[in-house]
Amino acid sequence: MTHASPQEQSDIRTQATDAPSLLRIAGLPYFLIAFVARLPFAMMVVGVLTVVVSARGSLSLGGLTSAAVGLGTACFGPLLGAAADRFGQRTVLLILAIANGAMLVLFTVVVYAGAADALVLLSAFGIGATAPQVAPMSRSRLVTMIADRMPEAVRTRTTSGTMAYESAADETVFVFGPFIVGVLASALAPWAPLVGAAVLTVVFVGAFALHPSARAVSAHRDSDGRxxxxxxxxxxxxxxxxxxxxxxxxxxxxxxxxxxxxxxxxxxxxxxxxxxxxxxxxxxxxxxxxxxxxxxxxxxxxxxxxxxxxxxxxxxxxxxxxxxxxxxxxxxxxxxxxxxxxxxxxxxxxxxxxxxxxxxxxxxxxxxxxxxxxxxxxxxxxxxxxxxxxxxxxxxxxxxxxxxxxxxxxxxxxxxxxxxxxxxxxxx
The missing domain is CATH 1.20.1250.20 (MFS general substrate transporter like domains)
Incomplete structure (x- = not known):
């Protein structure tokens, strides 16, 4: 096993010291937008359960609708990620922001209109299927920026720190999401959390899609996106x-x-x-x-x-x-x-x-x-x-x-x- 010479080690340390931080590369607004854009996803499952139990009086149906949201996400999440890799995050996320906001409102209408349980479950599945994958796509963007724009000497520690922050952000959001649902449902109405999630989705997922970092496509993709x-x-x-x-x-x-x-x-x-x-x-x-x-x-x-x-x-x-x-x-x-x-x-x-x-x-x-x-x-x-x-x-x-x-x-x-x-x- 070869070892770096003292001069090479010095060059590596200098390279690491002079390297721009990921915060500087992405910008503070990116992290704020990406954090808030995760909230709707954390509010969806609990919000769906709250609306169904309140409007239909059925805990069993509420549990099934929550599971339907998760099933929709599981079925379509990787496909949405593949589409983002192929066509770019901006296009995919803009479509999802509008589609998911519309599905959240549609689900609320379907529940309160007394539609059949099957239609309630189908619309819940649609919420999960169109859920913008903000957290995974944020990780993908940051990993791409680290790989393409930072010196190799600092990539390992920067990637580790980035994954640590992203995981902590996810857990924080999943603590505050249900709390916000409870506050809105108690202060306004059971449907308020889903309408609020729809607004946050359109505004902040849209902002996440339009952020300049959405153009950070891996250097390993060719001009056609392959x-x-x-x-x-x-x-x-x-x-x-x-x-x-x-x-x-x-x-x-x-x-x-x-x-x-x-x-x-x-x-x-x-x-x-x-x-x-x-x-x-x-x-x-x-x-x-x-x-x-x-x-x-x-x-x-x-x-x-x-x-x-x-x-x-x-x-x-x-x-x-x-x-x-x-x-x-x-x-x-x-x-x-x-x-x-x-x-x-x-x-x-x-x-x-x-x-x-x-x-x-x-x-x-x-x-x-x-x-x-x-x-x-x-x-x-x-x-x-x-x-x-x-x-x-x-x-x-x-x-x-x-x-x-x-x-x-x-x-x-x-x-x-x-x-x-x-x-x-x-x-x-």
Whole structure:
């Protein structure tokens, strides 16, 4: 193994010091717009549930409509990412901003007009299918800017920090989204959150689409928008194991929140489930941001194993939880593991994206979380109702086990498989 000479090391340090920051390249308004543009997505699932339960008086139908939103996103999310890679984000996002805003209003009208349940479910599916994939596309834009406009010496740490920020932003939005839904529904009317989400979608997703960074198409795309990599590269084992791992994280989110709600309902305080869940969310967001400061010698594959192991250990404590205080302790421990695990998985996704297909990969990962969350919530709700809270609390352990097992497989694949070409210097 060759080592850089003192002069080469000095040149690398100088290059890193003189490199423009990503904040300077993208601009502060970009981060503000991208943050607010995520809010509608976080408001949709809870907003749909609130409207249906209020207007139709059916919790069962409300749950099905929420699942339909997730199903629509899962089915069309990767296709929208592929379209953005092929035709550019600006065109795709502008179409989605208008279509999704219209679907949110249409769904509200359909529910209150007393239409058939099938039409309610179909319109809910349409909301998910047209949901603008702001978070994955933001990751794709930033990764492209890092790869194309920053020196190689700073790409690894900058990418790690970017994935940490993006994950923390996602978690913050998914805490505030349901809160905003509750405030609007209580202060105005049950339909207000969806109308508000429609307005935010048109205004801020439109602004996100029109931002100059939307023109930042990877240098690996040709003038016709074609990528040099084959579609088959999206199904390589090294990339699919990341999708499996992030699916496990999504399942953990869904099963944990649902089983926690059942746990608190047994104690006569189901409305406090969100407060306890926030203990994990806050810790997770803080630790996710801290990943950027971990030493480079703590490799990505090592981080996946270490933090998913903490998540699994914390979830095992659910077997012994019998008070809200013990539940808070278990959630705090799980929060240490969940955020960094998610950041690491997204970093692997960025590193293993085939040339010119970063938006496709990021939407695959985002859809993996949505599918896992919807599937986990549905299964946990059914188990809690039929077999009790104790059985439901086993499901987060299974989900954490999937994330950890995927990390074990990834360890082996990272050690033995040849490196794939990526849109930036490999961080693995």
């Amino acid at each position: 990528a040099p990599s084959a579609v088959a590269e999206l199904f390589s084992a090294r990339l699919l194991i990341v999708v499996v791992g992030i699916l496990g994280v999504g399942m953990f989110f869904g099963t944990m929140l649902t089983s926690l709600t059942s746990f608190m309902a047994d104690r006569g305080a189901p409305e406090q489930a969100g407060l306890l869940y926030g203990v994990m969310g806050v810790g997770s967001a803080i630790l996710a941001l801290g990943v950027a400061w971990l030493p480079a010698r703590f490799s990505l594959r090592g981080r996946w194993l270490a933090f998913s192991g903490i998540l699994l250990a914390g979830s095992v404590l659910l077997l012994f939880v019998d008070t809200p205080a013990m539940m808070m302790l278990a959630l705090a421990i799980m929060g240490i593991g969940i955020g960094p695990t998610l950041v690491t998985q997204y970093s692997f996704g960025a590193a293993r994206s085939p040339l010119g297909r970063s938006a496709t990969v990021m939407t695959m990962l985002g859809s993996g979380i949505v599918v896992g969350q919807s599937l986990g919530a549905a299964i946990a709700g059914e188990v809690a109702e039929s077999a009790g809270t104790g059985s439901a609390l086993l499901l987060p352990i299974v989900a954490a086990g999937i994330a950890f097992a995927a990390g074990v497989v990834n360890w082996r694949l990272s050690a033995t498989a040849p490196r794939v070409r990526s849109e930036r210097a490999s961080v693995a």
